[in-house]
Amino acid sequence: MSEPVPAEESVVPRPGLSRRGLLGLLGAGAGGLVVGGLGGAAIGAAVATANAADATGVVHPFFGTHQAGIATPVQANLHFAAFDMADDATRDDLISLLKDWSYAASRMTQGLDVSATGAVGGSPDAPPDDTGEALGLPASALTITFGLGPDLFEKNGVDRFGIAARRPDALKLLPRFVGDALDPAASGGELCVQACADDPQVAVHAIRNLSRIAFGRAQIRWSKLGFGRTSKTSSDQLTPRNLFGYKDGTANILGDDERALDEQVWAAGPSWLAGGSYLVVRTIRQKIEPWDRQQLTEQDRIIGRSKGEGAPLSGGTEFTEPDFAKKDAAGQPAIDMHAHVRLAHPDFNHGIRLLRRGYNFVDGNDPLGSLNAGLFFLSYQSDPQRFVTIQRALRSDLLNEYIQHTGSAVFAIPPGAKQGSYVGAGLFA
Amino acid sequence: MSEPVPAEESVVPRPGLSRRGLLGLLGAGAGGLVVGGLGGAAIGAAVATANAADATGVVHPFFGTHQAGIATPVQANLHFAAFDMADDATRDDLISLLKDWSYAASRMTQGLDVSATGAVGGSPDAPPDDTGEALGLPASALTITFGLGPDLFEKNGVDRFGIAARRPDALKLLPRFVGDALDPAASGGELCVQACADDPQVAVHAIRNLSRIAFGRAQIRWSKLGFGRTSKTSSDQLTPRNLFGYKDGTANILGDDERALDEQVWAAGPSWLAGGSYLVVRTIRQKIEPWDRQQLTEQDRIIGRSKGEGAPLSGGTEFTEPDFAKKDAAGQPAIDMHAHVRLAHPDFNHGIRLLRRGYNFVDGNDPLGSLNAGLFFLSYQSDPQRFVTIQRALRSDLLNEYIQHTGSAVFAIPPGAKQGSYVGAGLFA
Numbered sequence A, B: 001m002s003e004p005v006p007a008e009e010s011v012v013p014r015p016g017l018s019r020r021g022l023l024g025l026l027g028a029g030a031g032g033l034v035v036g037g038l039g040g041a042a043i044g045a046a047v048a049t050a051n052a053a054d055a056t057g058v059v060h061p062f063f064g065t066h067q068a069g070i071a072t073p074v075q076a077n078l079h080f081a082a083f084d085m086a087d088d089a090t091r092d093d094l095i096s097l098l099k100d101w102s103y104a105a106s107r108m109t110q111g112l113d114v115s116a117t118g119a120v121g122g123s124p125d126a127p128p129d130d131t132g133e134a135l136g137l138p139a140s141a142l143t144i145t146f147g148l149g150p151d152l153f154e155k156n157g158v159d160r161f162g163i164a165a166r167r168p169d170a171l172k173l174l175p176r177f178v179g180d181a182l183d184p185a186a187s188g189g190e191l192c193v194q195a196c197a198d199d200p201q202v203a204v205h206a207i208r209n210l211s212r213i214a215f216g217r218a219q220i221r222w223s224k225l226g227f228g229r230t231s232k233t234s235s236d237q238l239t240p241r242n243l244f245g246y247k248d249g250t251a252n253i254l255g256d257d258e259r260a261l262d263e264q265v266w267a268a269g270p271s272w273l274a275g276g277s278y279l280v281v282r283t284i285r286q287k288i289e290p291w292d293r294q295q296l297t298e299q300d301r302i303i304g305r306s307k308g309e310g311a312p313l314s315g316g317t318e319f320t321e322p323d324f325a326k327k328d329a330a331g332q333p334a335i336d337m338h339a340h341v342r343l344a345h346p347d348f349n350h351g352i353r354l355l356r357r358g359y360n361f362v363d364g365n366d367p368l369g370s371l372n373a374g375l376f377f378l379s380y381q382s383d384p385q386r387f388v389t390i391q392r393a394l395r396s397d398l399l400n401e402y403i404q405h406t407g408s409a410v411f412a413i414p415p416g417a418k419q420g421s422y423v424g425a426g427l428f429a
Ligand code: HEM
Pocket: A242, A244, A246, A247, A248, A249, A250, A251, A252, A282, A284, A285, A286, A303, A305, A340, A341, A344, A345, A346, A353, A354, A374, A375, A377, A387, A390, A391, A394, A403
């Protein structure tokens, strides 16, 4: 297991902040290498499990060139939260928050408690640093990915954190698209945290503890749980299915396709963002009942692929390239001119591809008994304008009758933190 | 794999019902033994996976003495839905719905599509029988457990389905408890379906398809997703943790404890219910932020057990019996008189134990940024009055400052269906 604790200089305590602001110190104060994270003598079993990268416990390094959670294999579960800074938060608050978050993330992704004293190792007369619900659970491939929204740089013309001049031109609100029915309370956000893990309890634990660490500096604006990844980023993964029953992720950019990642996903600049990316988030409600009443051929026509195999309607198997020129027996295009995969295909979009990393969601039901279900669409690209190009191309998508975009957000995703530093450090250099 | 298709007589088509009402026929029409459930030749891989009880694919029999999903090992994920019958539904509708549901459940729990033609094997000019999002996924230990609420038997004094006389006295609305803040829209229900699986996509697929089958006869009243089981019913399972960070399920009734099941869980009668049980459902919001601000000793005192090990505060390890007479150094009871585990303990409740089978939930956040988190409490007992006794004993529970009950429901859980019959058949005999 890699050494999770940042070097001392990155976690200097910032007097005047809440106790939570000192979290970083708790770890570094122990002298650098902290492997246990659990103080109680009686909980040996939990320590053994939490620290072992066992069969269910894939561990992703936190520090590196890129943040984990983009090109790394998509996990089974998601908890996503968008945050807004407190009204009176200062530049120092923002910096200390990013440091504390990186510190906590560098530990939790390794299967450790949020700090060295953790859930039960601190003073019995103090609230525990860690909320404890992941005690004994393996890392479960947890990745924690941080992003910065446009409003963080400048809001209502005010440069609250002295970073307005560093906002990349590309980072701005997405334009309004035809058919958008966006809920402002479930859109936007000044910061975001994407926590993905193979165990939902581990993802929830991460968001909850990061939210707690943010107390007084930032608070959750909106949040979402997702399951059944609707994409894949590794050729080892079976293609999952979305809630319309179709394989999703077939033509996705894979995490080991360095060339596609360099051309399509990693941002070139500005310097503080080089090696980072942009995340576009769209909450898309799927109208499953009307969809379910469509005949199979119609469903296939709308997507442009077959339901069972996921093959393009021009023929072949799942990974055969679609042949958009191919005609069917009646002389019509085998793949409809307005099929989803045709309109979204790079051939008709200047070669643009997105790295999709979405999840299914079901949030209860509406008063008529329909499940409130849909796709929590997440895509990473080197410029949000690439998403805009595809989304505009989907204007005449046959799918539009069955979906509705209800939430939207965009974030700059800084590159990975160097060992001993924190995500976003370059912005303040 | 056991043979999932009920004998022909139980699935006679009922003319005049919606197409969904004929689902049963689709399976039996194929001549009894249907093992594939997937018609397309191109989807061999999906068939191979769906039908294999592989490492991740534990398969529970649907037919048997008791319904699965009570004493069987608790799975990782839950989708629960309460249904109400349509205003104009008849007795025949209710019977055909229970038959169709049993038929579909007998297939889905085996890793099969909802009918023999399934997601892609029917006529391409018809809507598929199965919505498809679980195509290729293993059974994932799916259990589907059906229940009948008090209002099904008689509502506003009307005996809609001719079963009022068969309502057990024990099946009635729970009394109001001190502190209840119940949302009627998230309480009650004439029918319920508890779908548990080790893959959330499989549980969601089950509820969605059962809801679809119910179309025109019943519709979802309220529903809930849960994760991170907060209980255990097998000694093989590690004790999970709830969102207060404590081990939950330590003293639970285990699924192989035949004696405790017979004494505490299985209902003796009336005859149509013998071998069944009663399910009490309580949605309990946990106020995680105030909880997280409590010191560790105070949290331990409230629960009556230690956070790390889960041992009673009277000493020992997780499975040591609590000693409520034990005093601490200051001469006070080592386990507080109002600690949760003391008040809930059988010693002070006429020996009553519950089989708990709850799940954690997180449903987004409130406008102040707090996660809307809690415990979806499910308990099975031979009489709901047993739950009432414990819940009343919890009136002075120290935990009450940190929780609020927001939903409530009670259901009679019929015994398991005999091979070739359906759940609830005894009610109409
Ligand atoms: C609920 C909404 C959506 C559903 C159900 C859906 C479904 C699908 C399916 C089944 C495929 C084919 C398999 C694959 O290659 O992944 C696909 C491909 C694709 N989708 Fe979507 N999609 C949705 C929304 C979007 C949105 C909002 C975008 C971007 C604006 C998008 C962009 C793409 C792209 C780029 C491809 C790959 C096309 C190719 O290269 O062949 N999708 N989608």
